[in-house]
Amino acid sequence: MTQKYAVVLAAGQGTRMKSKLYKVLHPVCGKPMVQHVVDQLNKLDLDELITVVGFGAETVQDQLGKDSHYVVQEEQLGTGHAVQQADNILADKEGVTIVACGDTPLLTESTLQNMVEHHIQTEAKATILTAHAEDPTGYGRVIRGGNGEVERIVEQKDASKDEQAVQEINTGTYCFDNKFLFEALQNVSNDNVQGEYYLPDVIQILQNQGETVSAYQTTDFSESLGVNDRVALSKAEKLMKKRINEAHMRNGVSIIDSDNTYIGPDVSIGQDVTIYPGSIVDGKTLIENDVTVGPHSTITDCHIGPGTVVKQSVATNSLIGSGVQIGPFAHIRPDSSLGNDVKIGNFVEVKKATFGEGSKASHLSYIGDADVGSGVNIGCGTITVNYDGHNKYMTTIEDDAFIGCNSNLVAPVTVGKGAYVAAGSTINKDVPAEALSIARSRQTNKEGYASKFQSNKKD
Incomplete structure (x- = not known):
């Protein structure tokens, strides 16, 4: 079985982004660009994945974590120089290396x-991963010979009129025989003018040695998009959103207005789900x-039941059960768990709280740091007073209260269990099961006071 490796080039600063955020960390549909690339590569069952970092090295490593190994390109001397930084790890290994x-x-x-399978089959x-471009302006053209093999890559500025008419372009993603790559x-x-070491020069070196160079053309031109500025970032966002939404719709999800619905790349959604406009579903949400x-x-990083x-x-x-009714205008904050058939109504905020089956907080309440049993009814305006300015404390409401x-x-x-708390009460002591607790001042009525008050105002 062929060993497979990958090298991800992520050392450039990305000055055209005009941002303090390192370029490859700019998100597309909620996930940093470099994470998208690494996630797709890691699905290929690689034996080794190496990310070449430079500017912002620590932040990239913090993002990718154990998804990759790392080498540092101290000086930005071109793509060929960047790949060379992986020499100590990969140079002596047999197999196939993807560079992206x-x-x-x-x-x-x-x-x-x-692309890998094509590379192996053609020996x-x-x-080169190529794509068909309706407008190839600005891209390197892939010039093929009569037998379909690649003869050369010609940059726009060096291309003749006939070569400029070629619509097969170089995407900048490659697959190499690993040993031949590092030798070349x-x-x-x-x-050259830039004084840099260019990875595409390896293609010419291999051809001069009489080695076979092939090309695999993707059917989706959008995959060739490299993001170098905010305009391209916006375009990538739009294309990714469309791809994600279409995949969910084909799998049985009704998205009422796909142009105005945002679903993250790691979201899982079941069938007969309906998503209305203006909604954002991201993180590792499961619906x-x-x-x-x-x-x-x-909705972010939630599990939502049928x-x-x-x-x-x-x-x-948060974990949200089946048959739950939330909203409108509710806020379920982190570490909450709502059991089946719970109702969290308008202007209710829940934080780090557990609700048992069938319990309700229908409107205008804050329930934080609480363990709410099943069958509980929480009236309008209820607050769990959980914070004394230094520490958070727990409220427990047992079943059927x-x-x-x-x-x-x-x-x-x-x-x-089964206790009642009278409206308007401030409860600071435990309420026994089945008890009624009333904690409020006694009402006092002063007859005729309103008339006397109005008379004093006129004087």
């Missing part, structure tokens, strides 16, 4: 895999069957 740029987020696993020492790199010269999202909902509705609300890093409107539950406190 960290600013090409639209590359796909299937295209990369097809080539180098294979030793012979790459920097005798099961028959869920309704939106309009204008934002039949749940999240309407005009925000949910983050009823919390009246405008109640303050001052933690740490427990409301027992």
Whole structure:
């Protein structure tokens, strides 16, 4: 079985982005560009993946973590020089090496895999990933011979009129016989205007040695897009969004307005899910069957069970059961868990709280650092008073309890099973099971006071 390696070029500063954020870390559909590239490559069951870092090295390593090994290109002396930094790790190994740029987020696993297979089948020492461009202006042209093998790559400025008419372009992604790659790199010269060592020069060196150079043409031109400025970044975002949304629709998801729905690349969605306009679903969210999202909902890193509705609300890093009703205008903050058939209504905020099956907080409440049992009704305006300015404390509401409107539950406190808390109460002591707790001032009526008050105002 052929050993497979990859080198990701991610050392350039990206000055045209005009940003303090390192270029390859700019996100496309919520994920940094270089992470897109590494994720697709790692699906190929690689034996080694190396990312060449330079500017912003630490931030790139923080992002990719254990998804890659790293080498540093201290001086930016061209793409050939960048690949050479992996010499100590790869040079003596047998197999195939893919070289891809960290600013090409639209590359796909299937295209990369097809390129590798084509490379092996043609017994080539180098294979260029190409694409058909309706307007090839600015791209290097791939000139083929009569037998279909690549004769040369001609840059736009060096191309003749006939060569400029060629619409097959070099995407900048390659596949090499690993040993031949690193041997050829030793012979790459920097005798050019920029004084840099260019990776495409390896192609000419291999051809001069009589070695086979082939090309594999992707069917999707968008995969060739390299992001060098904010205009290209916006284009990549649009293309990626379209690709993601179309894939979900083909798998049984109804996206009412695809142009105004944003779904991250790592989101999983079941069948018969409906997503309304203005919604954002990202992170590693999992949405099961028959869920309704939106309009204008934002869901990040959540697991949502079947039949749940999240309407005009925000949910983050939480577990949401089946048949749950959320919103409109609710906020489910991190580390919350909502059991089946829970209702979280308008202007309710839940933070680090657990709700048992069938419990309800229908409107205008804050439930934070709380363990709410099943069958609990939390009335309008209820607050779990969880913070004393230094520490957070827990509120426990046991099964079937009823919390009246405008109640303050001052933690740490427990409301027992089946207990009632009267409306307007401030509870700072435990309430026994089945008890009624009333904690409010006695009402006093002063007869005739209003008339006397109005008379004093006139004087």
